[in-house]
Amino acid sequence: MISRLPISTVHLRRAITIASFSPSTATQPYPPPLFLRPLTYSAAPSDLAAFRRWATARATVDGPRLESSDGGPGASQLLRELSWLLEDATSQSNGKILMRADLDELYRLWKERIEERKPFQYVVGCEHWRDLVLVVREGVLIPRPETEMLVDLVREVEGFSEGLWADLGTGSGALAVAIGRALEDKGRVFATDLSLDAVEVAGINVERYGLKDKVEIRHGSWFEPLKDVKGKLTGLVSNPPYIPSSDIPGLQAEVGRHEPKLALDGGMNGTDHLLHLCEESATALRPGGFFAFETNGNIQSELIANHMSTKWANCFHNVKTVLDFAGIKRFVTGFRR
Amino acid sequence: MVLFSILKRSLSRNPNTKKPIFAAFLSSHSLNPLPLRSSFYLVRSRIRDPYGSIVFFGNAGRLDLSHFPPWFRWFSSSEASEISEATTSDGLTVDGIVAKGWAILDENEGDWKSHAAAIAQSIQLIKKRLQWKKMSVRLEQLSVTINKVDLWDDPVFAGRVSREHGGLMSKMKEVKGFEQDLLEHIDMLKLAREENDQDLESESMKALLNMRRTAKEKELEALLAGDNDSCSCFIEVQAGAGGTESMDWAAMLVNMYKMWAQHHGFGVTVVDEMPGEVAGIKRATIKVDGEYAFGYAKAEVGVHRLVRISPFDSAKKRHTSFAAVAVIPIIGDVSTRYQIKESDLRIERFRAGGAGGQHVNTTESAVRITHIPTGIAATCQNERSQHSNKASAMSVLQSRLDQLEMARQAQLNAEHTQSLTEISWGNHIRSYVLHPYRMVKDLRTNYEVSDPDSVLEGDLDGFILNFLSSSLDKDEDKL
Numbered sequence A: 001m002i003s004r005l006p007i008s009t010v011h012l013r014r015a016i017t018i019a020s021f022s023p024s025t026a027t028q029p030y031p032p033p034l035f036l037r038p039l040t041y042s043a044a045p046s047d048l049a050a051f052r053r054w055a056t057a058r059a060t061v062d063g064p065r066l067e068s069s070d071g072g073p074g075a076s077q078l079l080r081e082l083s084w085l086l087e088d089a090t091s092q093s094n095g096k097i098l099m100r101a102d103l104d105e106l107y108r109l110w111k112e113r114i115e116e117r118k119p120f121q122y123v124v125g126c127e128h129w130r131d132l133v134l135v136v137r138e139g140v141l142i143p144r145p146e147t148e149m150l151v152d153l154v155r156e157v158e159g160f161s162e163g164l165w166a167d168l169g170t171g172s173g174a175l176a177v178a179i180g181r182a183l184e185d186k187g188r189v190f191a192t193d194l195s196l197d198a199v200e201v202a203g204i205n206v207e208r209y210g211l212k213d214k215v216e217i218r219h220g221s222w223f224e225p226l227k228d229v230k231g232k233l234t235g236l237v238s239n240p241p242y243i244p245s246s247d248i249p250g251l252q253a254e255v256g257r258h259e260p261k262l263a264l265d266g267g268m269n270g271t272d273h274l275l276h277l278c279e280e281s282a283t284a285l286r287p288g289g290f291f292a293f294e295t296n297g298n299i300q301s302e303l304i305a306n307h308m309s310t311k312w313a314n315c316f317h318n319v320k321t322v323l324d325f326a327g328i329k330r331f332v333t334g335f336r337r
Numbered sequence B: 001m002v003l004f005s006i007l008k009r010s011l012s013r014n015p016n017t018k019k020p021i022f023a024a025f026l027s028s029h030s031l032n033p034l035p036l037r038s039s040f041y042l043v044r045s046r047i048r049d050p051y052g053s054i055v056f057f058g059n060a061g062r063l064d065l066s067h068f069p070p071w072f073r074w075f076s077s078s079e080a081s082e083i084s085e086a087t088t089s090d091g092l093t094v095d096g097i098v099a100k101g102w103a104i105l106d107e108n109e110g111d112w113k114s115h116a117a118a119i120a121q122s123i124q125l126i127k128k129r130l131q132w133k134k135m136s137v138r139l140e141q142l143s144v145t146i147n148k149v150d151l152w153d154d155p156v157f158a159g160r161v162s163r164e165h166g167g168l169m170s171k172m173k174e175v176k177g178f179e180q181d182l183l184e185h186i187d188m189l190k191l192a193r194e195e196n197d198q199d200l201e202s203e204s205m206k207a208l209l210n211m212r213r214t215a216k217e218k219e220l221e222a223l224l225a226g227d228n229d230s231c232s233c234f235i236e237v238q239a240g241a242g243g244t245e246s247m248d249w250a251a252m253l254v255n256m257y258k259m260w261a262q263h264h265g266f267g268v269t270v271v272d273e274m275p276g277e278v279a280g281i282k283r284a285t286i287k288v289d290g291e292y293a294f295g296y297a298k299a300e301v302g303v304h305r306l307v308r309i310s311p312f313d314s315a316k317k318r319h320t321s322f323a324a325v326a327v328i329p330i331i332g333d334v335s336t337r338y339q340i341k342e343s344d345l346r347i348e349r350f351r352a353g354g355a356g357g358q359h360v361n362t363t364e365s366a367v368r369i370t371h372i373p374t375g376i377a378a379t380c381q382n383e384r385s386q387h388s389n390k391a392s393a394m395s396v397l398q399s400r401l402d403q404l405e406m407a408r409q410a411q412l413n414a415e416h417t418q419s420l421t422e423i424s425w426g427n428h429i430r431s432y433v434l435h436p437y438r439m440v441k442d443l444r445t446n447y448e449v450s451d452p453d454s455v456l457e458g459d460l461d462g463f464i465l466n467f468l469s470s471s472l473d474k475d476e477d478k479l
Helices: A007-014 A045-070 A075-089 A103-115 A120-124 A145-155 A174-182 A196-208 A224-229 A245-250 A272-284 A299-310 B002-012 B015-028 B034-044 B070-076 B094-100 B112-129 B132-146 B155-195 B198-223 B243-263 B293-300 B386-409 B452-456 B461-473
Strands: A041-043 A090-093 A096-099 A126-129 A132-135 A164-168 A188-193 A215-219 A233-238 A285-294 A316-323 A329-336 B046-048 B054-056 B232-239 B267-275 B281-289 B302-309 B318-330 B345-349 B367-371 B376-380 B428-433 B439-442
Touching: A041 A045, A045 A075, A045 A103, A075 A090, A075 A103, A075 A120, A103 A120, A120 A126, A126 A145, A126 A174, A132 A174, A132 A196, A145 A174, A145 A233, A145 A285, A145 A329, A145 B386, A164 A174, A164 A224, A174 A188, A174 A196, A174 A215, A188 A196, A188 A224, A196 A215, A215 A224, A233 A272, A272 A285, A272 A299, A299 A316, A299 A329, B094 B112, B094 B155, B112 B155, B112 B198, B112 B461, B132 B155, B155 B198, B198 B461, B232 B243, B232 B293, B243 B267, B243 B281, B243 B293, B243 B302, B243 B318, B243 B452, B267 B376, B267 B386, B281 B293, B293 B318, B293 B461, B318 B386, B367 B386, B376 B386, B428 B452, B439 B452, B439 B461
Parallel strands: A164 A188, A164 A233, A188 A215, A233 A285, B302 B428
Antiparallel strands: A041 A096, A090 A096, A126 A132, A285 A329, A316 A329, B046 B054, B232 B281, B232 B318, B267 B281, B302 B318, B345 B367, B367 B376, B428 B439
């Protein structure tokens, strides 16, 4: 997996710091998220209304087609996204419409959404997740609604708020930030990721929520950057890549064409990384430590849970599968002996 | 007594001009004994507390209260049983003023009798709207309860009783205070004329005129004096039978309420929306955020009827459609809310299908929460995260359960608005006719306008105020 990132890209991206986030920097591959840009533009109400009519028509015409082709967004979802796009891009003051992007860009963004199937979250550069607004962009997985529940599972653990936590494969930093916000004085989160894109974006999100003292981002694969806290961790969370390789080509265009394979592809059965995590958890966690992993659902959860309570029965106890709100066995949780 | 009234007024009504008036008074009335004046000052300085009722500073114990008129004893006590009729020094009461039938002239006519008559009439109307008699009886009941020694054995009940008692008390005090102010100004005006004090006379006239204007505002406020009137609310609209045509009508109504709420500066958010197959909505819930949103919107509860040439009918026939509207208050006081047990809830992803998780990119994270014991459910799909959808659905569910609880307690004392399931499709409250003639008519009040477009664009205040005042003003027995 490490070899998937060409060295040149690594060097290029390493040069992009959080400071480069300001629009003044000349060489930046990603524009800042819409909602964080200044209100530098304005538009006549009639022009904005024309955009809205055009975008609505496109959504209504193309939505049903996208939905039936590969389970993409339907018309009603696109219309909701359109209202959020305008919510992020515009602001009304004294009857004047101020904008964070000019109308040309809005037309372009909506075309990208529908024609290129660019995920809405990449279009606007953010994802609302739990009570957070997380910056996201190409190269990091868009946090899923299901994953929100992992934070609730963590918060049920006794003494979680003063513990040392690790979020493995943090991506946008969603889990790390949400857990970090709930911690008290002694609590810390270590967030690791192999992808430098993820390290950068997670850094932005940690910074935005003022959690630099609580959340430490470390670059590297899974447990590699955590050798210094081995056997001391109160708990582990992870939403590792779990989609079986053979499913990748059939994914909905938003996911398959735009999101990083590194964050999706879990190997032949989808369990390569999950199994690695289980194995390493036995030594990374302190005795009594807690883990919660997201899986591909049902069969995969059962397989992992079964594995941990049989093959590694002497390492773990109280291993359970937990349902998501759609009634799918989405998570595996348990404790180290 | 007259002297005391003047002093009181000059010290209380007009903090900015306090000194000059006081000086004028001293110069024109040499008869007042100075020591008494200073102790009066101590007792009579007063301010208005945040509820608009009057509180006194100083040590009342220094004076013999029996020298004061009965209303003063009322102010010094908090017991309902001691409320008694306020009068001027020559025995004129508010009802007395109305009974005299003085002509009510234009505000600009500087006639004190006209001002006084207008104000007295407003006070009567305010009392009627507040259901004064019922209020007094209730206050007396509550006072008895509140004096029981074992009251606080049940702290929840005690809290509710003392809150209600306090609320009624401050509402009644406010009106009583207003009434008292009127009578004092009359006293003062008469005195000023006796003494030929023109400054004082014009001061009093100005004060009466101000009161006359305030009285109009208070009349309006009194329309919204119900328990939950000041709350924000949810407005729910459900399409009646008749397919697309009535779903379109339901969507028009939702739009009408959105625009009405925006005109009023209320925050509006769509919480839940079930779109129709072709057009419109099957059902929608919007949240209206702001002071008195419920007080106004509750006038809209019921079935609304539309008559028009249907745009969905290729034969261009006239259609009649119905949609039901329910309004639920969002109760602010946490302690009076229905207690929901976490274990009674079933939370599920709404309209979820397929593998979920990393397989799917979707911005839809609708959640449905069902309260298992009652079967009541709430859905929210318009928030940008599942967490927020859940919180939003939870607040709708909470309010629906509160409403159910209120309905249960309705026979005791509270009033409640009907939920969608309680509304009977049999009678409609308002008719919107676009063809063959154009008119919107409220069947409860007979209020009508001939411009349906403006109504559908949210100009509802005429209908709302007419309904509120007619429902409170018609019943003579309530005073």
